Amino acid sequence: MTEKRPFDILNAALNNNVVVGLKGGRDIRGLMVSYDVHMNIVLEKAEELANGEVKRGIGTVLLRGDSVVYISPA
Amino acid sequence: MTEKRPFDILNAALNNNVVVGLKGGRDIRGLMVSYDVHMNIVLEKAEELANGEVKRGIGTVLLRGDSVVYISPA
Amino acid sequence: MTEKRPFDILNAALNNNVVVGLKGGRDIRGLMVSYDVHMNIVLEKAEELANGEVKRGIGTVLLRGDSVVYISPA
Amino acid sequence: MTEKRPFDILNAALNNNVVVGLKGGRDIRGLMVSYDVHMNIVLEKAEELANGEVKRGIGTVLLRGDSVVYISPA
Amino acid sequence: MTEKRPFDILNAALNNNVVVGLKGGRDIRGLMVSYDVHMNIVLEKAEELANGEVKRGIGTVLLRGDSVVYISPA
Amino acid sequence: MTEKRPFDILNAALNNNVVVGLKGGRDIRGLMVSYDVHMNIVLEKAEELANGEVKRGIGTVLLRGDSVVYISPA
Amino acid sequence: MTEKRPFDILNAALNNNVVVGLKGGRDIRGLMVSYDVHMNIVLEKAEELANGEVKRGIGTVLLRGDSVVYISPA
Numbered sequence: 001m002t003e004k005r006p007f008d009i010l011n012a013a014l015n016n017n018v019v020v021g022l023k024g025g026r027d028i029r030g031l032m033v034s035y036d037v038h039m040n041i042v043l044e045k046a047e048e049l050a051n052g053e054v055k056r057g058i059g060t061v062l063l064r065g066d067s068v069v070y071i072s073p074a
Numbered sequence: 075m076t077e078k079r080p081f082d083i084l085n086a087a088l089n090n091n092v093v094v095g096l097k098g099g100r101d102i103r104g105l106m107v108s109y110d111v112h113m114n115i116v117l118e119k120a121e122e123l124a125n126g127e128v129k130r131g132i133g134t135v136l137l138r139g140d141s142v143v144y145i146s147p148a
Numbered sequence: 149m150t151e152k153r154p155f156d157i158l159n160a161a162l163n164n165n166v167v168v169g170l171k172g173g174r175d176i177r178g179l180m181v182s183y184d185v186h187m188n189i190v191l192e193k194a195e196e197l198a199n200g201e202v203k204r205g206i207g208t209v210l211l212r213g214d215s216v217v218y219i220s221p222a
Numbered sequence: 223m224t225e226k227r228p229f230d231i232l233n234a235a236l237n238n239n240v241v242v243g244l245k246g247g248r249d250i251r252g253l254m255v256s257y258d259v260h261m262n263i264v265l266e267k268a269e270e271l272a273n274g275e276v277k278r279g280i281g282t283v284l285l286r287g288d289s290v291v292y293i294s295p296a
Numbered sequence: 297m298t299e300k301r302p303f304d305i306l307n308a309a310l311n312n313n314v315v316v317g318l319k320g321g322r323d324i325r326g327l328m329v330s331y332d333v334h335m336n337i338v339l340e341k342a343e344e345l346a347n348g349e350v351k352r353g354i355g356t357v358l359l360r361g362d363s364v365v366y367i368s369p370a
Numbered sequence: 371m372t373e374k375r376p377f378d379i380l381n382a383a384l385n386n387n388v389v390v391g392l393k394g395g396r397d398i399r400g401l402m403v404s405y406d407v408h409m410n411i412v413l414e415k416a417e418e419l420a421n422g423e424v425k426r427g428i429g430t431v432l433l434r435g436d437s438v439v440y441i442s443p444a
Numbered sequence: 445m446t447e448k449r450p451f452d453i454l455n456a457a458l459n460n461n462v463v464v465g466l467k468g469g470r471d472i473r474g475l476m477v478s479y480d481v482h483m484n485i486v487l488e489k490a491e492e493l494a495n496g497e498v499k500r501g502i503g504t505v506l507l508r509g510d511s512v513v514y515i516s517p518a
Binding site: 022023024026028033034035036038040041042044046056058059060061062063064066067 | 448449450451452453454465467468469483496509510512513514515516517
C-alpha cells in the first residue's frame, strides 16, 4: 500500500516532476531532488508557469518552505 | 454521537471530498487522504475552483497547513 | 453573572449562531459546535456573507484559528 | 498617578468605550469588557466604523489579538 | 555619551513626540508615554498623519508591537 | 580579510550610510548607529527614498527587524 | 556525487551568482558570499531585476531570510 501522509507525498515525489505554488501566486514546475522538515524544496530544470504556460526557465532553485502553499506531483 | 471538535472534523473527512480555502483566495476541492497536526492536508483528484466552477484539474496535492484558511466537507 | 473573558465568549457561543470574520475579508455565519485553544472553530449550516447578504451555502466548516480576525454571536 | 504602561491602558479601558484598529483596515468601536495576555479583546455594543461614521452594528464581538493594530480609548 | 542601541532610542523618546509607522502604511504621531519588550507603545495626544498632514485626532492609543514598522523621534 | 557573514555586514556598516528596504516597499537611507540580534536597526540623518530620490527627511529612526527586507551599504 | 539537500544548494552557490526572489516580488541577482541558518544571505555586485532586465545596481546587500522566497544559481 502506498503511504499518503503529508511527508510521504514529498518522499514519493523525489526525482519526479512537481508543481509548487508559492505565496504571492507564482507556480514553479521542476524535478524535485530534495526537501527538509521545513518544506524547503530543491527543484532542478525548474520553470515558472503562468496560466499553465511556461513563462521562463529557472534551472536549479531552492524554494523556502515558509513560502510554499502547495506541492503537486505533475 | 458524532464528535465535532476541530480535528474530529478532519478525521471524519478522511476518504471524503472536501473544499479547502487557501490564503490568497484559491479554493481546492478533492478527496482528503491524510492530514497532520500542522493541518498539512493531502487531497487526491483535486481541482481548483473559481466561483464554484472547476477551473483546472490538479490531481494529488499536498496543501501546507500554514496556508489553510478553512476546510469544508463537500 | 455571565463571564465575559475572551474564551468565555466562545464557550457561551457554543450551539448558537456566530459570524466569524476571516483574514482577507470573508465573513462566515453558522452554528458554532466547537473550538480549541488555537481558536480553530467548527461551524455547521455555515454560509458565506457579502455585505450582510448570504452569498453561498457552505454546510459544515472548520475555520483555522490563524485566519480568524473576529467572532461575534449573531 | 495613573499608570501608563501598555497593559495598564487596557486595564484602564475596561468598561469604557474604545476603538480597535484591525489588520486589513477595519475599525471597531465598542465597550471593552475584557482582554487577555494575547490582546484578545471582547467588546459589547460594538459597531464597525468607516471614515469615522458607523457602518453597521455588530453587538458583542471577540477580536483576536493577532489581528489588532491599535486600541484607543474613545 | 548618549546611548544609541535600539531600545535606548525608545527610552530616550519617553515623554517626547514620536512618529510611529504601522504595517499597512498608517503613520501616528504622539507623545510616547511607555513601551515594553514587544515594542507595544503607548502614545498620548496622538494624531494620524497622511502625507505629513494631520488627518484626525486619536488621543491616547496603544500600538501593538507586532504592527510597528518604525519609530522616529519627531 | 574582511568578514562577509550576514551579521559581519551589519557590523562593518556601523557609522556608515546604508539603505534599508522595508516590507511594503519603503526604502530608508541613513547613517547606521546600531543594530541588535533581531535586526532592529537605528539610523540617524535618515531619509525616505522613492525611485532613488529623497522623498522626505526623517532624522533618527528605529526600524523594527521584523519589517526589514534588506540592508545595503550605500 | 553532488549533494542536493536544501542547504547544500546554498553551500554550492557560494562565490557564484544567484537570483534571490523576495516577498513582494523583487528579484535580486548577485554573487553569494555568505548565508546562515535563517537563510539570511549576503550578495555582492547585486542588481535588482525587473522582467529579467537590470533595473538598478545595489552593490553589497544583506537579504533577511524571512523575506526570501527562492534562491536560484544564475
